[in-house]
Amino acid sequence: MGVKSGNGGSRVRRGKNGEATVESINFGPLATWIGFNLRMAQESAFQAFSRQSQEIGESPGRFATLTLIARNPGISQTELSQAAGRDKSSLTPVIEGLVRRGLVERKRLNHDRRAYCLNVTRDGKKALSTMMRCARRHEKNLDKIIGLRDRARFLEILKRLAAGFD
Amino acid sequence: MGVKSGNGGSRVRRGKNGEATVESINFGPLATWIGFNLRMAQESAFQAFSRQSQEIGESPGRFATLTLIARNPGISQTELSQAAGRDKSSLTPVIEGLVRRGLVERKRLNHDRRAYCLNVTRDGKKALSTMMRCARRHEKNLDKIIGLRDRARFLEILKRLAAGFD
DNA sequence: AGCTTATAGTTTGATATCAAACCATATACT
């Protein structure tokens, strides 16, 4: 069959104007693949959080970074990057921003003049508690979607996945 | 206490040289938040897949795009962007690349000269089956980590999350 | 001490992404 690339469509249900709605899309193997759906879920949740935290002038990245510094006073940038699962170079601008806005204080260590020693300032703590309220709202939404029944199990699997590829 | 921002550390376990290992990091609330762990899991799985698919000269994005076109012949770029959960503008360079390498064919529609009509070429199908083998390998790894018991439930929750923020 | 190698952080270059502005075509309304 000299298939001339016409629309041999497998899509059946279509919107009233003939466009393919998301419903009518054929996802093939993607539909049941973890990788793809993990990406979609993360993207969706991330966007939702971005929108929320944008209202208080923050980004998810800055929020996670600030939380980790607050919980681990004196942490270095490399340690931080490993904890946050990002390359250390990605952290340079983030920390720069936090320092510039006076939320984080950065000092050289005495016994190792290469490394920095990060701490959250008083202002940083205030900012953090605002963010925290915002993040809790977001988490509540997520919890509602997941359901209490499955939450713990779901979380545990996420952790295994995060750890699973070293 | 005039807290002068010294290392009042809550971290206890430290590596032999005094650095904070990932184990010893205090994640605070992040430890049990879905958003953060979702991001970590996704990033980890995505990187693993990237490494694998890099060996065959492809990217996860191109792979998903090509699959969706193959499964939905004649699909437009806007439909595609919705299906893949990405902005239509992100798709422009991806499709350009696929077309340039002869994997996808792009034609204007007759009844709507604005829209394109996308189809996978013969070469595209060949490339796709190579990618498919690679992706299946990746999925097997993920399945091993998740475990068959929980797979279906896990997938279902991911889908709910992806759909949950419209 | 002096070389070699490792490590902390920054810089640079490549991608991926979104969002908003934009252009061309379609559709709707008068």
Next chain:
DNA sequence: AGTATATGGTTTGATATCAAACTATAAGCT
């Protein structure tokens, strides 16, 4: 028909990210 509005796709500008090259210190070895 003619104007206003909507839609498909591209362009542009801003971020976020990684990886590799780089700079400076540090540690180890001879």
